[in-house]
Amino acid sequence: MSVYSLTLLQDLEIINTYEGSVHYRNEGIDPHFHVNLPKSLKKGWYEIIIPIKCLKGAIREPKIYFNLGDGYNENFTIPIPEIKEDKIIAVVAFPGEVKSIRFDPTTTPSEFLIQDIKISKLSQLRAARKLFLMLKSKNKHNTMPFLFTTLKRNGISGVRKEFREASYLHVYQHGNADNQSYEEWLASQIDDSRLAGKKMKDTTAAFSYSPLISIVITTYNTPIGWLDECISSVLNQTYRNWELCISDDASTSWAVRESLRKYAEKDSRINVTFRKTNGYISTSTNTALELVKGEWVAFLDHDDTLTENALFEMVKYLQNSNDLDVIYSDQDKINVDGSYYQPFFKPDWSPVFFCGVMYVGHLLFVRYSIGKKAGWFDSKFDKVQDYEFVLRVSEITDKIGHIPKVLYHWRESIGSTALTGDAKGKIEMLQELAVNWHFKRLGIPGYARQNRFAHRLSLLPFERQHYPKVSIIIPTKNCAPLLKNCVESILEKTAYPNYEIVIIDTGSNESDAIHLLNKFKTNEKINVLDYKEKFNFSKVNNFGVGHASGDYYVFLNNDTEVIVEEWLNNLVFFADIKQVGAVGSLLLFPNNAVQHAGIVLGFRETADHVMRNFPSDSDGYFGSLSCTREVSAVTAACIMVRKDIFRQVNGFEGSYESVYQDVDLCLKIRNKGYTIICTPASVLFHHESISRGNDYDFMDRMLLKDQWESVLRSDPYYNQNFKLNIYGQGQTGYEPKYKVV
């Protein structure tokens, strides 16, 4: 048994000390202690004993919180049923390594004596025995038959409940959210909003900035039930400073017109204009915009609904970011039976990804002045008018924010793209046109072309006039077959005409490798260098740069193999975009599963590959695999960086010996204001770790955390509603925090 002291964090007065115990007085509702663990507790069973003597009042609802690395929250708590004989005893199964523990002794006024906390590791057998004995002492029944009956009647959750209710004992049940369906999870998010609103007392008055939001709808023969739901969702908003601007696009349905008239009569915040002729969606939306008096405009389709906290969340977001010009949220779909499903958890603003995927969607808020400057909607792009509009807006402003909450329900109906992507017809052509015009206006020498998935575009370069030189830098040691495969695939398959290969030999001593390198020395495209010092990935690559003559550097592992001829053309295309700092490729295992499609911050509390083991011919999460997108980092197994940017960040950091120097490089590049891109238009095989083995370096991990800890907590391109605690060998990433049925 180990004994740990307690450090008071909050809410208690020290009255006196008696031989090591401390007499506390509590007059608050949330007193708590930090348990002084000198090292983390490993996963497994533990008995926790806290001697605590109540002197006045009562000890109620004591709780233990434990931190598995993501901080404290209500999902990881052990509520203690009651205290007996001046002791709290809990038998707990920690599902992972516990970094820290917090003890909340009570929620009511009281005085008590407490000294420390005792924690003992239990084997599974001992834990089971303790649980069984306590259940036995609680129940008068014969325990085993009782348990079997409970199991049969109520399942394992019933058995757990029985153990939980036995005094002294608590068996931790992992992750409340894991057991919630999507709708339950969504409801709990809205509840949290409601609570936040209540804490602010008056949701409108408590905000220092409470703009008038104009919600714009255009209607045309809307089914009355859906129209009612749509408008009701506006009327039910917890944020009250809104107006509703409706343009009816010459509905032939009297019922629709009459319904709109009645709404306008009942509530002065609702303004309706009736168009005499049908102008279709862009024209009609522009008509509705003429009614707008608000500083901000939100767009709502006539058959969709808002969550009740939609406007509240948007205004709350603006309190700390009121220089933004555009905000969008996450969304989900309304099923034909009225249930919610298929949430779309979006990344933060990703302009390159947006060119390939119409992901911004709903709920979209635009500052009126910016929308007006952009010229509002263009009827030439009806069917993709909101997408094309945002492309134009993004040319005026980059102050585009994202609220990672589902604030909009998109109705699934015949004719709606919510049901099937194709429903509107000719979408891709319009999408391509919109992006091509966007590229032209921005001077980007490329074009968009539909790929094999609906509503997905590949972004490709035009034929170039001038091909700047690329230096492909490859450290190597022995591994002749791999190196041969790599270099020959470059020489034979690379369409890009102007490159050199810089091979850095870090001490090959096998005859076939030496022979191969000597052969390469005779190739005018290849420069072979000797590096005699101790291997350090960063230093070796920096050394290679010192002998490279290109304007672009590609750092390439010797265990890669070119698949797509245009791999280098496509890397250069994106690297040429002014705000892009580095570009990575799609890397595949030999079995064609994904080995690398970008790195997410926060995995394993540092960073790791996302979509590992996904089928390479899949769309990924809403186009994240089939389309080029912004990411936080890419692997240095294949990464392109412009020479000027590489110099700006002083290259790879030499203190990393074997891993994470690529993540560090990308974060340094991002720190300078650039973005990192991962493109599936550049594809190579990667025979991962064959050449270097699995040499995960713990000090390198600690260094990355030391340098970037606050940045590593979340990833702007990986929605916070996905789990980060992904382990194991399966497919990594895009697992939501609720239970997927």
Next chain:
Amino acid sequence: MKIIFVLYHDFKSNSALHVYHYANALVKIGHSVTVAVPFGKDSCKEVGLTPLFSIALFDDLLFGQNDDIDIIHVWTPREIVRKFSLNLRGRCRNAQLIIHLEDNEESILKQTFGVNRIEDIPDDQHIPGHLSHPVYYKEFLSVCDGVTILMDTLSEFVPKNIQPQMIWPIIDVSKFNLNIDSSKFSKKYNIGEGDFVIAYIGNVHPANYKEVRSLYLAVALAHRQGIPIKLLRTGVDHYDFFEDRSRWDSTPFVELGFVSYEEIPIILNLADALIQPGEPNSFNDYRLPSKVPEFLMTGKPVILPHTNLAKYMKENVEAIFLKKGDALEILSKIRLLLSERESGKAIGKNGLNFAKKNFDEKENALKLSDYYQALITNKLKQDELSKTA
């Protein structure tokens, strides 16, 4: 003068040492001093200190003879101190109330309650005794007669009508004049010949674990890069920053745990350089870590964050500054000292001169005594004026 210092904790806190030295120094120049503690009357001796002043519990003073108290000097405006000292002052007709500020109390409150603004702390939030009340602490400051501050930045919190007096820690110089047989202690602390020794004195808490982790990492990286280095560390870990202790090469780390106050100068003298890790931020900008004056008194080069005390020092002349405080920066400073040993020695010598000049016991005690006297004189004058008016 009869002076009462009021602590918010017993003598096991860092603040207590600051008060201890001033109390002793004021006694040496002829004043009568009592230090009041809320509990732990014997804690002064328990930590190995030798007071020349008397110690009393709060209750002892409240019910004792108080008419002749001249100065009540409270250490922080924290609730436990505020309540007691207002009570005591009510019983002392002539006492001048002085509040000492040593931290950004609002920053501590915001961190504790997880808010960005003081105004976001709910009105009905209970404030425990070891914190300052977000509203009452300002009222407390407005009714005091004088304010002492540990760092100039804290004048931000002083009422406009009060001229604060900055008082730095004072050092018992005698403890730093030991003739040490280094070889004897080197063996005891497992220091090899040629090892570059860094010493860090202090516990690890949730509030400072990142800074200490950066230091440990810097030493681990130096060791990995082949630099012969040792970190002598005293203190206790109340927070696990290692993640997995077994994966750290323990070779460069000498963990001494809790050591007595007398042993600390020996450890400091063994070091080639001393370090206070950290970076300029809203917490460090307002404080003066109590160990730093002792570090400077050793005459060894000191590495510290470029804030608080460093603002009064010359970079790379009297001390070496950290701008970011991360492991790579610390490592670069270690490399600098290794490559420029003579410069390091000069920096240490200049740092010692700075310390002697600024942390001198008698000089600082006299300065504080003069401040007290000025307040008393001012009060007498005001009393005279109001009598004649």
